[in-house]
Amino acid sequence: MRLVVCDDHRLLLEALAVSLRARGHDVVDLCTTPEAGLEAVTRHQPDVCLLDLHFPEGTSLQALRAMVARCPDTRVVVFSAAADPQAVSGALALGAAGYLLKSMSMEEICEMLDHAARGQVAVEPGLLRQAFLPPSAQDPLWVLRFLTDREWDALRCITRGMSTDQIARQLGVRRSTARTHVQNLLHKLGVHSRLEAAALMADHAAEEDWPARLRS
Template sequence: MRIVICDDHHLLVQAMATALGGLGYTVEAAVSTPEDGIRAVALHDPDVLLVDVTFPTGSGLDAARAVLTNHPHTKVVMLTGGDSPETLRSALDLGVHGYIRKAQRIEEIAAALDKVASGQMVVDQQLLHGSRTMPAVPRQRTPIDELTPREQHVLQLLVDGCSTNEIVAHMNVTPSTVRTHVQSIFVKMGVHSRLQAVAMLSREGLLDRVGGIHGDGR
């Protein structure tokens, strides 16, 4: 199966591309904007476009609409870190072939891709029913809540794929300060690398929340 992956979390895209490649799938392109996703589909004519729902600019729904209209051979599977019933309905109204959670294990995502490729429609049942059947509960504390505002800012830059030097330039601090923040983040999150941090955030459904962190890093 030939796949194009489109998600603005660069490290997640890299990790997913590597994992799916290891399972025998051919990842034709891994891009980070809806516009690039549309262009990659036009260029590679993949079997499946795996696209995030939300982006800092643009929308995965717009990419899905364009691909479904102009490239009917390509099936569209949407990834989400949230549980908005409105967004789910909008995606289904467009005619997407799958709507699944980022927090799923890569084997579950691969199984969903296989079902879609065979002509089935796949919608995560938790997303389909959860918001209607589960009572509202207070939000539990997450590893992000244990970080200082400056560490949260560094984590956002890490998730965005920034190198140490890029973080230094962005925050106007020394390399040793960045390394100290990164080490503190890893300790508090219980991970040992950027990829492990991104994997944990994805598993906990926190990637989009990290993407929403804003601050000046002071």
């Protein structure tokens, strides 16, 4: 994975680069300002940019917006010390591919960066729920509003007990693509298996919760 890392703390920046490179990643640039990060992303077109949220001059949200607009193939992942649900929802609304906490281990950070590179939402599920679900709400299906059409299709296949090969044939895609849709779906639902996803829908979903085109 080709990476640009942007953080105003030079020691943290260099430590991240060493750890990422030791795990086989290609860190193509290190930047200490959002402006330099934007220039580096535009020049290198990396797979992922890990972008600190807070800088001495303010947040990096303007740079985030510009990165997403200029380099749509680069997944921008926000990096922050604060587990702030509003910051998560704001960053995702601007096009961020994820929101990671500086308290995470390097293994967790690398796993989340892999999620982002594969097109998945790289946010810890509990924090993602806090970002989009009011604290008083008790709807276990709240995340359905964020599913893509393909993820809905994969979910219907899962509830019918289809294998990955069967899902690929049903959707008319490659097996690897079908597997990616399933992985994205499970991550958004906050479950660990297809069985859990099917059980969630069986226990809580009514017919009207499905898109009209998928209703029995």
